[in-house]
C-alpha cells in the first residue's frame with residue numbers, strides 16, 4: 001500500500017491525475033488552516049478501528065457525493081484512495097488540503113472557502129459501491145456478498161441520475177461550508193481518476209446518534225431519532241452496525257454498509273393533513289415526540305396497547321409500529337440522515353424537499369432490505385413520500401496511521 005508521507009501524497013496526486021495545477025506544484029509544510037484557536041476545536045480523528053462519521057455524534061450538515069471511476073487500473077484506484085486519505089487527515093485536522101505558496105501564476109491548491117473556519121467536527125466517510133467490483137479493477141473476487149444493488153421496493157420512483165456509484169464520500173460537519181469544502185477538494189483531487197455521478201447537500205440532521213444529543217425534527221415537523229441506535233450502546237452497535245467475523249470478505253471487518261435513499265416528502269399534501277392524522281401516520285405525538293401509547297418521548301412504543309373500543313392504540317400502518325424491531329424480527333440500524341431541499345419539482349411546481357436517509361448496518365440483506373419491503377408495502381407514510389434515489393456502499397474499516405483507506409482490500 002502506498003505510504004502516506006508527503007512524498008507518497010505527491011506521487012499519488014501525480015498518478016491520480018490530480019489536476020494539472022495540483023501535480024505541477026510543490027507542497028509546502030503542513031500548518032493549521034486558521035491560526036486562530038478555533039481551528040484547534042471541533043476535531044474528530046479520522047484514524048482508528050472504524051471510519052469516523054458513523055458513530056460520531058451526528059453533525060448538522062452533510063455534503064455527500066457519489067463518483068464513477070474513469071481510471072483504467074487498480075493502481076489508479078489505490079493512488080486515489082491514498083491521496084484522499086492524506087487529504088482527509090489534513091482537512092479533519094483543520095488544515096488546508098495543501099498549503100499554498102501564493103504563486104499568482106497557479107491556481108491555489110486549496111479552494112479556500114474554509115480558511116479561518118473551525119474544523120467543525122468534520123468527518124469524511126468513504127464507501128465502495130457494488131459496481132467497483134465488476135471486474136474493471138481486478139476486484140471481482142473481493143466483493144462481499146452483502147454488497148449488492150438494492151432490489152426495487154414497492155412504490156419506488158427511482159431516478160437513475162440520483163442512484164448508485166463506484167465510490168461515495170460522506171462529509172459531515174457542523175458548518176455546511178466546511179462539509180462542502182471537504183467534498184469539493186476530494187473531487188478536485190479525483191480529477192482524471194473519477195467523475196461526480198450525483199451529489200446531495202443535507203442540513204438539520206434527522207437523527208441523533210448519541211445519548212448526549214437532543215432529538216432533532218425532520219421536515220414533517222416530527223422528532224426523529226428517538227429510538228435510533230446510539231453510539232453509547234456499544235454492544236448493540238457491535239451487533240447491528242460493525243461487520244464482524246461473519247463476513248465472507250475479511251477486508252470488511254470493522255467496516256459497515258451505508259444505505260442511502262433520497263426520499264422526497266410531498267410536503268404540500270402533508271401540511272394540509274390534520275394533526276390527528278399526521279400523528280396516526282407516524283405513531284407519535286407531534287409536540288412531545290411521545291408514542292401514541294405513552295406520555296413522554298422515551299416511553300416505550302407499546303404494540304399491544306388497545307383503546308376502550310378494543311382497537312390498537314397504535315394504528316396497524318403507523319410508521320413506528322412497522323419500523324419497530326419487534327415487528328421485524330429484531331432489525332435495528334444506525335440512522336444518520338439529513339433533511340434536504342433542492343428547489344422546485346418540475347412536474348408539480350412543489351418543493352423538492354425531504355429526507356436524505358442514510359443508515360449504517362452490518363448487512364443490508366438482513367436489515368435495510370426486509371425493513372424497507374415491509375415499509376414500502378404497508379407504511380401510512382407512503383401517501384406522503386417518494387423514494388427517488390438509492391445507493392449502497394461498503395465502508396471499509398478505519399484508516400490506520402501511515403496506511404490508506406481500504407488498505408486491506410488491496411493487500
Ligand code: HEM
Nearest residue numbers: 222223224225226227228263320323324325355371372385
Ligand atoms: C421520509 C421518510 C421517513 C420519515 C419521515 C421517518 C420518520 C420517522 C420518525 C418520526 C420516527 C420516530 C422517531 C424515532 O424513533 O426515530 C421514525 C422511526 C423509525 N424509522 Fe423512520 N422515517 C422515514 C423513513 C424510514 C425508512 C426508509 C426506514 C428504514 C427502512 C426507517 C426506519 C425507522 C426505524 C427503524 C425507526 C425506529 C422505530 C422504533 O424502533 O420505534 N424510517 N421514523
